[in-house]
Amino acid sequence: SVGNTDSRGALIVLEGLDRCGKTSQSGKLLSHLEGLGHSAELWRFPDRTTSVGQMISAYLLNQSQLDDHTIHLLFSANRWEKSQLYLMIVQRQKTELCIWHWGGCEGYSGAICALGSYGSSLGVIISLGFLEHGHSIVCYHLRSMMETKLKAGTTLIVDRYSYSGVAFSSAKGVDVEWCKAPEMGLLAPDVVLFLDIPPEKAAERGGYGGERYEHLEFQKKVAQCYQILRDSSWKMAAEGIDEVEKELHDIVVDHVLACKKGKPLSLLWS
Ligand code: 2DT
Numbered sequence: 069s070v071g072n073t074d075s076r077g078a079l080i081v082l083e084g085l086d087r088c089g090k091t092s093q094s095g096k097l098l099s100h101l102e103g104l105g106h107s108a109e110l111w112r113f114p115d116r117t118t119s120v121g122q123m124i125s126a127y128l129l130n131q132s133q134l135d136d137h138t139i140h141l142l143f144s145a146n147r148w149e150k151s152q153l154y155l156m157i158v159q160r161q162k163t164e165l166c167i168w169h170w171g172g173c174e175g176y177s178g179a180i181c182a183l184g185s186y187g188s189s190l191g192v193i194i195s196l197g198f199l200e201h202g203h204s205i206v207c208y209h210l211r212s213m214m215e216t217k218l219k220a221g222t223t224l225i226v227d228r229y230s231y232s233g234v235a236f237s238s239a240k241g242v243d244v245e246w247c248k249a250p251e252m253g254l255l256a257p258d259v260v261l262f263l264d265i266p267p268e269k270a271a272e273r274g275g276y277g278g279e280r281y282e283h284l285e286f287q288k289k290v291a292q293c294y295q296i297l298r299d300s301s302w303k304m305a306a307e308g309i310d311e312v313e314k315e316l317h318d319i320v321v322d323h324v325l326a327c328k329k330g331k332p333l334s335l336l337w338s
Contacts, residue, residue: 077107077223078327079214079255080320083231083294084263085287086279087270093263093305093316094227100317101223106324109217112227113147120146128279137246140237144250147230150213214255218333223324230254230336231297236281239289244296248337256336258323260302261316267291 080097082090094110101108116125120142126132127139134142217224230251238244267287276282281290298304303319305312 074219075221075328075330076333077218077221078259078320078323079218079224079226079257079333080323081226081229081231081257081260082263083228083235083260085265085267085270085291085294086276086282087273088263088265089273089312090227090263093261093312094225096313097225097316097320101225101320101324104321106223107221108223108225110225110227111150113229113232114143115146115150118146118149120149128281130280136237136240136242140233140242140247141250143233143237144230147233147251147254215333218255218327221328223327225320226257229257229260231260231294234297235290235293238293238296239286244293252335252337254336256334256338257301258327258331259319261319262294262298262302262304263312264304264306 082094082097084090091112094112098108098110114124114128115121123132123134124139124142124146127134127142214224230248233251234244234247237247267284267290270287271284281287303316305315
């Protein structure tokens with residue numbers, strides 16, 4: 069397990085085929101938790117806003133072609149980029165030189181640099197340069213944006229996670245163990261809510277939007293691959309929108325309370 073047993077938010081993952089209702093259920097879960105006074109946020113993967121996410125989006129829209137292994141690693145990188153963040157705060161003393169001002173922070177004469185996954189070695193090199201110019205520097209390594217949020221008490225409701233990564237790539241014939249490898253070391257969810265609907269039924273719902281994986285035959289393969297990944301931490305939610313909603317609310321609130329009481333975090337597939 070990771071870290072201590074302090075109160076924290078829960079990591080809740082929703083998984084399922086395209087058009088299974090994950091996105092609308094995620095939104096409802098968020099309102100329910102907020103209504104009960106819990107701090108919660110909605111996340112989704114792929115996060116198409118980052119530069120890696122834009123490459124993924126172009127691939128899904130059939131605007132670019134990538135080898136199956138390459139796109140798999142991009143999806144994984146899109147999760148890792150939300151996990152590694154190195155922050156360096158430079159306090160200005162003598163000179164006006166700083167890289168990025170910490171906007172709007174009156175009285176704080178500093179700059180803040182996010183070094184991304186380049187890590188602490190780059191941080192050390194940059195900080196030596198600043199020290200020479202008479203700045204004082206505080207370096208932080210935030211283990212993970214996700215972990216930081218959870219430890220601050222915020223529950224994360226995540227629409228798709230590593231299970232989508234493995235299910236969709238292995239449905240294309242990529243080896244399951246190979247698919248899992250780059251996900252190892254990411255945080256494990258407290259619960260996976262799998263919205264279990266037959267692929268034919270999902271296909272009937274309002275039609276697919278025309279993205280790369282939105283074809284019935286492929287979705288059937290994905291459904292089989294999800295079954296391989298399923299373990300005891302998964303909750304299978306059946307059909308019927310209202311019943312699903314009630315079922316999910318109860319499960320999620322139980323997990324949120326367990327995490328508040330100090331259930332430790334753990335890592336995926338370790
Ligand atoms: P959305 O329609 O939910 O945006 O998903 N996918 C997703 C993968 O192949 N690997 C992954 O790691 C993730 C998170 C599932 C877009 C598609 O991307 C697939 C559907």
